[in-house]
Amino acid sequence: xxxxxxxxxxxxxxxxxxVLKGVDFDVARGSIFALLGSNGAGxxxxxxxxxxxxxxxxxxxxxxxxxxxxxxxxxxxxxxxxGQFAAVDEILTGRENLILLGKLRRVKNPQRVADDxxxxxxxxxxxxxxxxxxxxxxxxxxxxAMSLIGDPPVIFLDEPTTGLDPEARIEVWNEIQKLxxxxxxxxxxxxxxEEAEKLAxxxxxxxxxxxxxxxxxxxxxxxxxxxxxxxxxxxPTLEEVFLSVVGKQA
Numbered sequence: 001x002x003x004x005x006x007x008x009x010x011x012x013x014x015x016x017x018x019v020l021k022g023v024d025f026d027v028a029r030g031s032i033f034a035l036l037g038s039n040g041a042g043x044x045x046x047x048x049x050x051x052x053x054x055x056x057x058x059x060x061x062x063x064x065x066x067x068x069x070x071x072x073x074x075x076x077x078x079x080x081x082x083g084q085f086a087a088v089d090e091i092l093t094g095r096e097n098l099i100l101l102g103k104l105r106r107v108k109n110p111q112r113v114a115d116d117x118x119x120x121x122x123x124x125x126x127x128x129x130x131x132x133x134x135x136x137x138x139x140x141x142x143x144x145a146m147s148l149i150g151d152p153p154v155i156f157l158d159e160p161t162t163g164l165d166p167e168a169r170i171e172v173w174n175e176i177q178k179l180x181x182x183x184x185x186x187x188x189x190x191x192x193x194e195e196a197e198k199l200a201x202x203x204x205x206x207x208x209x210x211x212x213x214x215x216x217x218x219x220x221x222x223x224x225x226x227x228x229x230x231x232x233x234x235x236p237t238l239e240e241v242f243l244s245v246v247g248k249q250a
Contacts, residue, residue, distance in 0.1 A: 002065075004029040004154060004185045005050065012045055019045050021209035022059065027202075030155075032176065032186045034200035036193065041206045044188035047158050050187070051081045064153055078145035079154045087143060090132035094123050094142050097131060098149065103147035105150045117145040121175060137168025144175055154185045161195060173198055 003026035010023040019042045025034040030234045048054040050063055052072040064078035088097050095114050102110025118124045121141045122151050131139060142161060147155055157176065161169040176199055180186050190196055195215060196203050204214035214221060 003027055003032070004065075005061075005063050006060070006136065007046070007050070007061045010046065010056050010061060011058040012042075012048065012054070012056050013050065018209055020049075020056070020059075023206070023209070023211055024224045025204050025211055026212055027185060027187055030180060030183045031201040031234050032188060032199050034196035034203045035187065035206055036191070036196045036203055037189075037206035038191055042209050042247060043191075043206055044158055046206070047156050047187070047189060048144060050075075051079055051156055052076055063172045078152060079156060079160070080150075080152040082143055082147050082160060083158050088131050088146070090141055091129050093130055094118065094134070094138075095127040097142060098146060100150050101146050107150055110149075113149060117148060119176075121122070121145045123169065132248045137165050137171045140168065140172050141175055142166065144172070144179075148179075148184075152184075154187070155179065156184060157188045159189055161190070161192065169195075 005025075005027035007023055010020050011018075023042070023046060025033070025035075035046060039044050045054065049056050049063055050068060052068050052075050057071060063075045063100050066074040068075050076236065089100075091184040094099065094116060098114035098117055099110045100114050107113050115124075117129075118127045121144070121147070123138065123142060126134065126138060131142065134142065144155075144157075144160070160176070161172050164172065173195070175187065176186060180201075188196075188199060200217070202214065202216055203210045203220060205220075206212075213223065
């Protein structure tokens with residue numbers, strides 16, 4: 001099958017700073033693809049180009065069969081973008097946020113669409129509260145719910161768990177896995193190794209503007225020597241202790 005996202009030789013510079021130096025990767029339909037890299041590696045620049053917010057200096061990219069430079073309107077109609085910070089109106093209630101966006105996107109019966117998404121993301125009980133009272137995890141879940149209005153086949157999540165506590169992070173992980181399970185293609189950028197390991201079907205490591213390695217987690221593990229069997233005493237991590245105490249599991 002043809003990839004739903006295809007990137008070939010993508011380059012972008014800001015003055016003398018080369019941010020992308022020839023990036024190549026493909027993303028299969030209905031999969032979760034993680035673009036892993038440290039701060040400044042170029043992850044957000046890739047997402048901005050794929051979402052038509054930025055033009056590349058060289059190379060090509062297609063999303064859902066549309067060229068990001070030559071067919072930007074068609075690309076925008078096929079995608080949704082969730083940035084590093086939840087783009088929600090804190091004065092409105094959760095339901096009002098969804099209805100407003102539904103009307104802007106001209107979906108049929110935005111009230112019903114809002115109620116369906118609130119139920120799907122376990123926000124029905126909080127739907128009448130102002131978003132300013134929501135926790136970080138609830139805001140992020142609402143943000144992702146808003147991105148699904150109109151049923152876009154492709155969703156870009158740019159570091160979706162930045163600044164979230166362990167419980168909220170797991171809530172977001174669960175929703176991302178549900179998205180892919182429903183057939184949505186997800187491109188996820190992250191600097192958290194655990195996040196990529198937990199979620200991604202395929203992982204690409206972006207370093208200093210180039211993809212230095214990509215593949216499944218099993219593929220990447222083969223790059224290192226085979227594991228040795230050793231018996232050691234393993235102490236629980238602080239995160240495991242926290243989640244156990246509050247009754248959550250990773």
